[in-house]
Amino acid sequence: xxxxxxxxxxxxxxxxxxxxxxxxxxxxxxxxxxxxxxxxxxxxxxxxxxxxxxxxxxxxxxxxxxxxxxxxxxxxxxxxxxxxxxxxxxxxxxxxxxxxxxxxxxxxxxxxxxxxxxxxxxxxxxxxxxxxxxxxxxxxxxxxxxxxxxxxxxxxxxxxxxxxxxxxxxxxxxxxxxxxxxxxxxxxxxxxxxxxxxxxxxxxxxxxxxxxxxxxxxxxxxxxxxxxxxxxxxxxxxxxxxxxxxxxxxxxxxxxxxxxxxxxxxxxxxxxxxxxxxxxxxxxxxxxxxxxxxxxxxxxxxxxxx
Numbered sequence: 322x323x324x325x326x327x328x329x330x331x332x333x334x335x336x337x338x339x340x341x342x343x344x345x346x347x348x349x350x351x352x353x354x355x356x357x358x359x360x361x362x363x364x365x366x367x368x369x370x371x372x373x374x375x376x377x378x379x380x381x382x383x384x385x386x387x388x389x390x391x392x393x394x395x396x397x398x399x400x401x402x403x404x405x406x407x408x409x410x411x412x413x414x415x416x417x418x419x420x421x422x423x424x425x426x427x428x429x430x431x432x433x434x435x436x437x438x439x440x441x442x443x444x445x446x447x448x449x450x451x452x453x454x455x456x457x458x459x460x461x462x463x464x465x466x467x468x469x470x471x472x473x474x475x476x477x478x479x480x481x482x483x484x485x486x487x488x489x490x491x492x493x494x495x496x497x498x499x500x501x502x503x504x505x506x507x508x509x510x511x512x513x514x515x516x517x518x519x520x521x522x523x524x525x526x527x528x529x530x531x532x533x534x535x536x537x538x539x540x541x542x543x544x545x546x547x548x549x550x551x552x553x554x555x556x557x558x559x560x561x562x563x564x565x566x567x568x569x570x571x572x573x574x575x576x577x578x579x580x581x582x583x584x585x586x587x588x589x590x591x592x593x594x595x596x597x598x599x600x601x602x603x604x605x606x607x608x609x610x611x612x613x614x615x616x617x618x619x620x621x622x623x624x625x626x627x
Contacts, residue, residue, distance in 0.1 A: 329620060332437055335520055339527025353528040356521050364518035365432060366489030367511045369449070372442040373493030374503070381494065384568040386447035388578045392559040393448075393456070396423040396551045403547050410544065410600075412467040417590065417600030418544050420460060421607030422551035425584035427452060428486065429526045430612075433519045434580060438623070444577045446490060452587075453487040460593060468597040529588070541602045548586070548607040553614045557583035557622065576626040583619050585611035 342348050373381060397419045404415040425431060427449040436442035458478055496503060503511075560582035564575040586608045594604035 329438060329623065332433060332523060335523040336527035339524035340530050342524070343528035343531035353525055357525045360518055360521040360525065362485050364514055364521055365428065366485045368432065368436070368442055368515035368518040369446070369486055370489040370493045371508070371512055371515050373446050373490055374496035376443040376446065376497055378498060380443055381446045381450070381497070384564070384570055385444075385574060385578055386451060388560050388563045388568060389448040389581060390451055391563055392556050392582050393423045393451070395559050396556045399555065400547060400551055404544070408544050408547070413464060413597065413599040414603065416460060416463045416467060417594045417604050418548055418607070420590045420593070421548040421586045421604055421611070423556060424452060424456065424587050424590055425581065426587040426612070427584065428587065429522045431581060431584050433522050434584070434619070435577070436519050439577050439580065445581065448581050449486070450490055453484055453490070457589070458482070464593060464597040464599070468599045541606055544603050545606045545610065548603070549610050549614060552586055552607075552611045553583065553618050557618070572626065576622070579622050579626060580619055583615060583622055585615040
């Protein structure tokens with residue numbers, strides 16, 4: 322338990338540093354954007370390629386993926402019922418709210434936690450591959466069909482599948498299943514670049530809190546509260562019972578599944594809501610509040626399951 326808490330303190334200190342750097346404009350106004358792009362296009366793909374490539378197929382496509390997928394689907398169904406029966410939201414708003422309650426921040430927070438706290442960045446691979454390869458394209462299609470502001474669905478899907486993290490993960494899967502030994506002259510630079518990923522993500526995650534925000538816009542309180550409860554409490558609880566009871570995973574894998582399920586809503590949710598012009602307040606508030614709530618929730622999970 323002491324080791325887990327120490328890891329959280331290390332992670333938290335870098336997040337705080339990122340906040341202070343951005344709040345005091347030490348690195349300039351564009352620092353968050355530049356570091357985010359470096360991490361997204363270079364460092365994170367390098368990290369996922371190296372970690373997935375060294376993993377075993379059962380670790381990526383085994384019960385852990387089933388736990389994540391089932392918990393996501395269960396939470397989405399619950400939110401849809403609340404949206405239709407209680408909040409009377411439009412179908413497009415329902416899609417955004419469903420994402421806010423189930424689409425985890427596998428990038429900025431999930432990869433660092435998996436790599437540093439859980440000790441294996443490959444722990445994030447199941448939910449990451451599911452979200453990028455299946456969940457995101459489905460959401461793009463649903464928003465295209467239900468929102469008033471239409472986007473180019475072809476370009477949206479192409480953008481989703483051209484995600485460098487997804488492509489690097491798939492490349493890692495190919496290396497994993499073929500047992501190909503990547504030449505050192507190729508692998509060593511990739512491993513060196515992968516070292517930028519975790520601190521870079523944590524810095525930008527802290528920087529994102531420096532912006533002034535107004536929470537809980539009029540009319541969004543109920544849907545946001547529903548999304549927060551589902552994301553921060555219900556989804557990890559479902560993951561726990563699936564991992565420990567249905568699939569009978571080891572304690573370490575149970576903890577990994579529950580921590581991944583307890584991750585906050587991803588910033589991608591707000592990006593998609595903005596692109597299709599629907600549910601922006603719900604996406605913004607849901608992302609921020611689930612992020613704030615997730616910190617003590619994940620600490621409690623680590624305390625109970627470590």
